[in-house]
Amino acid sequence: MRKLISIILLGMVATGLFMSISQIPFGEPGERIGDHFINQGVNETGATNIVAAVVVSYRGFDTLGEVSVLFTAAMGLGAVIGLVRRKKTHTPIEPASLIVYTGCRFLFPVILLVGTYIVIHGHLTPGGGFQGGAVIASAFLLMYLGCRGKRIRENLSRGLESLGGLLFILLGVTGLVIGRDFLFSFLPEGEAGNLISAGIIPLIYMAVGLKVGSELTGIIDHLIEDTDELPE
Amino acid sequence: MVIVLVLQILFVTLLSCLVGLFLIGLSRKMTARIHWRYGPPLSQPFIDIVKWFSQTAVSHGKLFDAGMIFSLTGSVVVVLFLPFGGICPLRGSGGLLVILYLMLIAPLGIALSAGEAANPYASIGVSRKLQLAFGYELSLLMILLSLMTYYRTVSIVDIVEAQIQSGWSLVQLPLVVSGLAYLLIMPAIMGIRPFEMIQAPQEISSGPMAEYGGKFLAFATLQHALNIYIGLSLFVNLFLGGGSNAGYFLIKLLLAFMVFQVIHAVWPRFRIEQAVRCLWRWPALLAFIGLIIVWVTTS
Amino acid sequence: MVNPVLFIVVPLGLAFAIPLLKYISKKIIRFVPALAFLFNLIFALRLIPVVMDHQVHVQIGGFIPPLGINLVAGPVGMLFVVLIALVGFLVSIYAFHPIKEKDEDRYHILYMLQLTGATGVVLTGDIFNLFVFFEILCLASYSLVAYLGNRAGIESAVKYLIQGSLGSGLILIGIGLLYGQFGTLNMADIAGRIHSVQSISVYVPLVLFITGFGVEAALFPLNAWLPDAHSSAPSTISAVLSGIAIEVGLYAVLRVVFTLFGITHMMGLFLLLGVLTLLIGELCAFSQDNIKRMLAFSSIGQIGLLVFAFSLASTLGIAGGFFQLISHTLGKALLFLAAGYMIAHTGSMEIASFQGMGKRMPFTSLAFTIGAFSMVGLPPFMGFPGKFMILKAALHDGQMLTLILLVFILIATVIEGAYFFRVVQVLYFAGEDLPDRERAPVAFSRFVPMFLFTGLIIVLGIYPSLITDLLDASALELLDRPDFIKSIIP
Amino acid sequence: MKLEILLAVVFGGSLLTYLLGKISKRARDILAILVLLAATAGIASLYGRSSTAILCTGFLDFPLVLRIHPFAWIFALTIAVVGLCAVIFSWHYIRKKGRTDFFYFMMLLVISSMIGIVLSGDFLSFYIFWEIMSWSTFLLISYNREEAIAAGMKYIVMSVAGSLVMLVGMISLYTQTGTLVFEGITRNLNSASSGYLQFILILFFVAFGIKNAIWPLHVWLPPAHSEAPSPFSSVLSGILIKIGTFGFILLIYGIVQVQVFVNLGHALFNVRNLLLLLGAVTILLPTFIALLQDDAKRLLAWSTVAQAGYMILGIAYGTSESLSGGTLHFFNHALFKSLLFMVVGAVEFRTNGVRDLNSLGGLIKKMPVTFAAGLIGVCGLIGVPLTNGFVSKWLIYHTLIVNHSPFLAFVALLGTWGTILYSYKLIHHIFLGQLPRKYEQLNAAPVSMKVPMIFLSLAVVVFGVLPGLPLHVINLSEIGFGMEPLAINMWGVVTGSGTIQMLNIATALTLGGIVLWLFFRMGRKNTRADQLDNYAAGAPVPADRYQYSVKFYDPLTSMIAPYLKDTADNFYSALARGIRNVGNGIRRIYTGDVGNYVMYIILFLAILIFIQLYWKVW
Amino acid sequence: MNFLSEYTYYIGAFSLIIIGLYIILVKKNLMKVIIGFSIFDTGIYLFLIAVGYLREGTAPVFSKPGLDAGKMVDPVPQALVLTAIVIGVAVLALAVILAIKIYAHYGTLNLRKIKEQRW
Structure with a gap:
């Protein structure tokens, strides 16, 4: 009965959607603000990776909102779990096998390096703060899977998190302080292609990378703690 | 001019009391005659009143006396408003409505004094008296309203003069039904059999009169006499043309009384619910039809 | 005059800073939200006279509107910013007293983020940015509903999350469709081009937006989450949810309907929807015996009334709608705070357990009664001018449909009166008479917000003309689209 | 004294009383009485003057105007006087009870809002004061806890419904005439079609009918009056009901102009006949329901409903005599009804809470002054000639008969006889008959209760004997309404087709009384017998005390009881139950299962899309 | 016929969205609903990307100097x-955590059983 109703309803929604996309030509180059970004993107912002330019400088406010969404999620998680202090004594878990242990000890710094590379070169090559941060977080995830029982210090990750956020906001506010708009890139674009270029985009991306990395690790850390005390 | 008024007032009150008492005596004499016995002398009520006044009465408190005086005053004042033949002392100050309202002072006064007497039997009597009054009021109101609508006036004196020109209203075509209804409720108004459960001597122990003795009994009888007089005079004035002078008026009064006295002599006494049911059935229907006829014809 | 961006950035910055402040001292964290919203309140109030004659536009990142994101601080926007700042500030004072004994920094951060999201939604002029801030508001609300961690809170939070994120998904599809057709994300830009396209492909995004934002704005079939969320959240949060979150959802629907799509001939549909929501909200509230669920259903009812007022699409109707919106926000926030304080005292949410509260907590019961009387619309309080303006607009409108719906509104108001007065009677007159001395002390942090709310309700009830000119300006902004478009895209 | 100062004094006074109550109870009582004294003096000083004053220039860009004219003056004075008596009466009555500050605050608030209503010059201030009166009355009615809560709820729901209907009527008048001030509305209302006028009349008729307790809308009154504290129920019954009457008069005579009202709409089915019919039913049914009541205050409450019917008859009939009859009856009823409630209140105070008629009796020995006041009040209620009720009833009967509508007159007169029955029942069960053993040590009503009672009973008698005083002021107001006034002199009414001169009736009664009293004293001195030493005509005298009160008018009441079930009340409770069940049914929509909730969202989306696909709404 | 070939991406995206919605509507288990959400989100992302796609277009990154802006x-x-x-x-993170907590409180993830907050 429920299936039948949902099929009928979804059929109606689908017809609506299909009727509406008849106006949107697939693949044809309609006049869009994207063309402006592609043509003038490099010389306006100095970043070769146009997507990064759009994400950070043109629509920087979205990214700020983006970061605060992630921050809300992290805080929400912490609030819902409601764990205050990490309980020292918890059920002993058998250590991972030797191969896995040494493998992850070896791989951990490499993944970290790759992550930071992606963050730093966000404005040049595809990637950026979010993707780099995710990679960094995956490094820590590997640590948790590999050598059980090791934990990052709780308030370190939280400190880094809020530091990244504050850095982002301070960069934005300096734009205001110097009399221009919020998130105005006050640094020189520099010569496209090399590392120190594209105004404040790299700085923002570093702040975002720092924040996303520490945040996702925090989330993973919370999730792992929480699974310990689940009723068997 | 004021002296004439005072004289008229004295004349009307005294005469009405005398007529009332005489009628009570007459009714006793007639009932006795119908019952094949001699019956007390005509002047028996006067003798009783004198006797009662000489006895020491038992009183239950100030309201007990005040209530009785209040009720008798009410009846006396009503008499002043009713035209006695040509004379109507308080002609200009309010018509039938005022009479109607003044007529309710008497039962109220007796009810208050009987209530004060704190005798449960007296309270039962009072409740019966008020129920009976309410019983016949239903039809009486309709009859009076039909009269007032027919003659387009509220004052009773105008009605009497109108009847002098155009003849008795009993015979006027639209008022016949109301007149009939009035005939049916007359015994209840006067409190004579078949509606005698309040004044009847046999009911004395559970009537409002239970606690009355001596002066109070005298006042109660006087009040009963005036009540009979008022009922009859209303009937005569409203339906039988009221008489141009006192003589005609008294004759008509006597004739009307004789008619009801005959019924009084032979009829048994109703219980209170039979009385109310009887009053609310035929007389009310007739009065209602009368009112409709009058309303339709004179609109 | 301050740059409107700061209304979003300052609370956000402080929210990010709280974890760091924890190192300095645990005590001051409780005062940070109050500080942030006091700042917002003061500067927003200073900005209102400026906004009254011309809209303030702010580009982010120095790029002109269709390319970058721009903030539009018109009378409507500032009206909401002031409202959010005011309620946020007062409720944050109420929250000086900790809700759960454990450290509260997460609560304060989420609380600030929720209201920042709301301020962002109200100010932004870009649909994707609207979606992002809307998402912050919803996400913070989900976690705050689950904050107490008890059985009811978690269940309501899950249900709220599922329905909310479904709504957000639909909004995202709508944004995709709009971008596909018009190639721009700026509201004014889209508004300018909306009529150049064949109808069905514009209608579907409209419907998607209405459904998506409608979930948060608690229109009839979409508001199943509201009763559970408001009754199981901590009372400060239900005050904010009822006072601000659904109003901001309604603002988003209004902005979409009036400015973005500018439809004025489909209003009959919304009139019916509004009255349906009103009737269902009031009828359900009538048969509740849990006080917070009753207040939640009454919020649904009031939202129905607001939708009816706004869909009259006349300056009178919209100004009346805004006035009733403000009176509902203040009234409902006061009711939830008072009810929360009483629940904390009696321990149970059942109305029957509030017997004799008039003696034990005289001030809170007085505040609750004034809030209830204002919601029903009795004269000396703020509800009356609101209802009066809506009725005037409806009768001015004069169509047959409006008059018939008016009858239903009257019935609903009578029902609303019935269940509010029942609670007032339980407070003062039910149960046996307690001796006077048994009076519970009123904590200072609980006294100030309730006192200020009550004061505002009475002052605005007696002198409504204080804010009517702001309301007329905002009605004008919503109604004449072309001037809104011209001012942003020259 | 300017109008807005008067209102400021009264409203400020009520607030001050509440605050002062926190400091010293006695000061608060005195202040309450002073405030009302000042109000009475202020209103009295406005006699005969008709002026307007601006209360506040712009509330939602509507001017709030105050207006005083003779017609409003009568109402204002009655409100102030009866309010003053009630507050004096509650000096002792409320002392032992709880929450006395709240009681005084609400009492003064009700009285001041009523004065506000009467003095208002435009519909908006009229409505604002009306609502303040409603909710403060609600709080006062539910003051007595247990059953008073249901009574309060019933009252407030009906009065909120009524005031909403009035609000709609008021605003539609605004849309029609462009202004809310009464003069403005009367000026440009003549352009309105008769259908629109009838619609407006129906709306206002419902709103004022609820407050005036016309038959189908009277349901809240009996429980409200019997559960409210006695001083308040005397205010409630005496004057609050009459605010509806004031509204009627204002609407029919002030705004819609009576000649327009009289010949409005179809010959038979128009608002006037509807009003007259309902007025007649309001007289008949409640009078006989009052007969069946065993609770003193409920009996009086039903009697208020009945007396309100007389006023409606008077007002709706449209001639100047009927208007003066209706208004005079309002004035008289305010006096004797509040007196009666005070009498019952005093008895209730002394026997601490006993209102059941069957368990009282014989209190005349213990509370003679209260009895005297009660007797005069009852005579006023019946309309015994020397009291004020008689004149107003006579006026109403006279117009009905002369203007050829005898059936209405019949109903009214029958109502009077019903009044006699239940008033005697009230007096007999409380004061007459045998004194129960437990009330032997009862002492008389305290002085603070005696003063207002004596004052009111004097007023009842004085205005009974000298009806010219109130009639003169009523004439002034009728001239204000543009109708030709009544030919009156100090002692009564002199109309062509029937005059009443209270002078003659009064002298006749007093002289007759004195003569008969002398005649009575002529005989032997009576011996006093103890109350219980009764004559039982031989039947054994019952040892303990018997009071004949249960089923007092039994054969009559058992005959009419089956016809007197309060159908309106059953209808409303059925309606309330229906709404509750619907509510319960509807809330089942929220089943608690997220699957359904998500289904609703997609359903909403699908419906909107279906609408577009099917009907091309866009 | 060209409709199918021309709009393959859109059809793919919308079918993912519809499937996601179907799962949310029909499934009883909370985790399956969450998975349904992720499918629903993926569908939306695919639709968004499809909107911005250009035939034979390259990624908008100027890694090498000679790239043509038009393509x-x-x-x-x-x-x-x-x-x-x-x-x-x-x-999703929040949803998962709440699912864990639901399981901790109710002992089941069956949405038809988690019905305490109703009416």
Whole structure:
């Protein structure tokens, strides 16, 4: 009965959607603000990776909102779990096998390096703060899977998190302080292609990378703690 | 001019009391005659009143006396408003409505004094008296309203003069039904059999009169006499043309009384619910039809 | 005059800073939200006279509107910013007293983020940015509903999350469709081009937006989450949810309907929807015996009334709608705070357990009664001018449909009166008479917000003309689209 | 004294009383009485003057105007006087009870809002004061806890419904005439079609009918009056009901102009006949329901409903005599009804809470002054000639008969006889008959209760004997309404087709009384017998005390009881139950299962899309 | 016929969305509903990217100097998707945690049984 109703309803929604996309030509180059970004993107912002330019400088406010969404999620998680202090004594878990242990000890710094590379070169090559941060977080995830029982210090990750956020906001506010708009890139674009270029985009991306990395690790850390005390 | 008024007032009150008492005596004499016995002398009520006044009465408190005086005053004042033949002392100050309202002072006064007497039997009597009054009021109101609508006036004196020109209203075509209804409720108004459960001597122990003795009994009888007089005079004035002078008026009064006295002599006494049911059935229907006829014809 | 961006950035910055402040001292964290919203309140109030004659536009990142994101601080926007700042500030004072004994920094951060999201939604002029801030508001609300961690809170939070994120998904599809057709994300830009396209492909995004934002704005079939969320959240949060979150959802629907799509001939549909929501909200509230669920259903009812007022699409109707919106926000926030304080005292949410509260907590019961009387619309309080303006607009409108719906509104108001007065009677007159001395002390942090709310309700009830000119300006902004478009895209 | 100062004094006074109550109870009582004294003096000083004053220039860009004219003056004075008596009466009555500050605050608030209503010059201030009166009355009615809560709820729901209907009527008048001030509305209302006028009349008729307790809308009154504290129920019954009457008069005579009202709409089915019919039913049914009541205050409450019917008859009939009859009856009823409630209140105070008629009796020995006041009040209620009720009833009967509508007159007169029955029942069960053993040590009503009672009973008698005083002021107001006034002199009414001169009736009664009293004293001195030493005509005298009160008018009441079930009340409770069940049914929509909730969202989306696909709404 | 070939991406995206919705509507288990959400989100992201796609377009990154601007894909939807994905992650993380807590409280994930908050 429920299936039948949902099929009928979804059929109606689908017809609506299909009727509406008849106006949107697939693949044809309609006049869009994207063309402006592609043509003038490099010389306006100095970043070769146009997507990064759009994400950070043109629509920087979205990214700020983006970061605060992630921050809300992290805080929400912490609030819902409601764990205050990490309980020292918890059920002993058998250590991972030797191969896995040494493998992850070896791989951990490499993944970290790759992550930071992606963050730093966000404005040049595809990637950026979010993707780099995710990679960094995956490094820590590997640590948790590999050598059980090791934990990052709780308030370190939280400190880094809020530091990244504050850095982002301070960069934005300096734009205001110097009399221009919020998130105005006050640094020189520099010569496209090399590392120190594209105004404040790299700085923002570093702040975002720092924040996303520490945040996702925090989330993973919370999730792992929480699974310990689940009723068997 | 004021002296004439005072004289008229004295004349009307005294005469009405005398007529009332005489009628009570007459009714006793007639009932006795119908019952094949001699019956007390005509002047028996006067003798009783004198006797009662000489006895020491038992009183239950100030309201007990005040209530009785209040009720008798009410009846006396009503008499002043009713035209006695040509004379109507308080002609200009309010018509039938005022009479109607003044007529309710008497039962109220007796009810208050009987209530004060704190005798449960007296309270039962009072409740019966008020129920009976309410019983016949239903039809009486309709009859009076039909009269007032027919003659387009509220004052009773105008009605009497109108009847002098155009003849008795009993015979006027639209008022016949109301007149009939009035005939049916007359015994209840006067409190004579078949509606005698309040004044009847046999009911004395559970009537409002239970606690009355001596002066109070005298006042109660006087009040009963005036009540009979008022009922009859209303009937005569409203339906039988009221008489141009006192003589005609008294004759008509006597004739009307004789008619009801005959019924009084032979009829048994109703219980209170039979009385109310009887009053609310035929007389009310007739009065209602009368009112409709009058309303339709004179609109 | 301050740059409107700061209304979003300052609370956000402080929210990010709280974890760091924890190192300095645990005590001051409780005062940070109050500080942030006091700042917002003061500067927003200073900005209102400026906004009254011309809209303030702010580009982010120095790029002109269709390319970058721009903030539009018109009378409507500032009206909401002031409202959010005011309620946020007062409720944050109420929250000086900790809700759960454990450290509260997460609560304060989420609380600030929720209201920042709301301020962002109200100010932004870009649909994707609207979606992002809307998402912050919803996400913070989900976690705050689950904050107490008890059985009811978690269940309501899950249900709220599922329905909310479904709504957000639909909004995202709508944004995709709009971008596909018009190639721009700026509201004014889209508004300018909306009529150049064949109808069905514009209608579907409209419907998607209405459904998506409608979930948060608690229109009839979409508001199943509201009763559970408001009754199981901590009372400060239900005050904010009822006072601000659904109003901001309604603002988003209004902005979409009036400015973005500018439809004025489909209003009959919304009139019916509004009255349906009103009737269902009031009828359900009538048969509740849990006080917070009753207040939640009454919020649904009031939202129905607001939708009816706004869909009259006349300056009178919209100004009346805004006035009733403000009176509902203040009234409902006061009711939830008072009810929360009483629940904390009696321990149970059942109305029957509030017997004799008039003696034990005289001030809170007085505040609750004034809030209830204002919601029903009795004269000396703020509800009356609101209802009066809506009725005037409806009768001015004069169509047959409006008059018939008016009858239903009257019935609903009578029902609303019935269940509010029942609670007032339980407070003062039910149960046996307690001796006077048994009076519970009123904590200072609980006294100030309730006192200020009550004061505002009475002052605005007696002198409504204080804010009517702001309301007329905002009605004008919503109604004449072309001037809104011209001012942003020259 | 300017109008807005008067209102400021009264409203400020009520607030001050509440605050002062926190400091010293006695000061608060005195202040309450002073405030009302000042109000009475202020209103009295406005006699005969008709002026307007601006209360506040712009509330939602509507001017709030105050207006005083003779017609409003009568109402204002009655409100102030009866309010003053009630507050004096509650000096002792409320002392032992709880929450006395709240009681005084609400009492003064009700009285001041009523004065506000009467003095208002435009519909908006009229409505604002009306609502303040409603909710403060609600709080006062539910003051007595247990059953008073249901009574309060019933009252407030009906009065909120009524005031909403009035609000709609008021605003539609605004849309029609462009202004809310009464003069403005009367000026440009003549352009309105008769259908629109009838619609407006129906709306206002419902709103004022609820407050005036016309038959189908009277349901809240009996429980409200019997559960409210006695001083308040005397205010409630005496004057609050009459605010509806004031509204009627204002609407029919002030705004819609009576000649327009009289010949409005179809010959038979128009608002006037509807009003007259309902007025007649309001007289008949409640009078006989009052007969069946065993609770003193409920009996009086039903009697208020009945007396309100007389006023409606008077007002709706449209001639100047009927208007003066209706208004005079309002004035008289305010006096004797509040007196009666005070009498019952005093008895209730002394026997601490006993209102059941069957368990009282014989209190005349213990509370003679209260009895005297009660007797005069009852005579006023019946309309015994020397009291004020008689004149107003006579006026109403006279117009009905002369203007050829005898059936209405019949109903009214029958109502009077019903009044006699239940008033005697009230007096007999409380004061007459045998004194129960437990009330032997009862002492008389305290002085603070005696003063207002004596004052009111004097007023009842004085205005009974000298009806010219109130009639003169009523004439002034009728001239204000543009109708030709009544030919009156100090002692009564002199109309062509029937005059009443209270002078003659009064002298006749007093002289007759004195003569008969002398005649009575002529005989032997009576011996006093103890109350219980009764004559039982031989039947054994019952040892303990018997009071004949249960089923007092039994054969009559058992005959009419089956016809007197309060159908309106059953209808409303059925309606309330229906709404509750619907509510319960509807809330089942929220089943608690997220699957359904998500289904609703997609359903909403699908419906909107279906609408577009099917009907091309866009 | 060209409809199918021309709009394959859109059809793919919408079918993912419809499947996701179907799962949310029909499934009893909370985790399956959450999975349904992720499918629903993926469908939306695919639709957003499809909107910005250009036939034979390259990624909008000027890694090598000689790239032609005209052939590049529209970067804006990609920016939007980037933000939307992170929002999706945040919501899913919260959903999972709440699912864990639900299981801790109720002992079951069957949505038809978690019905205490109703009416």
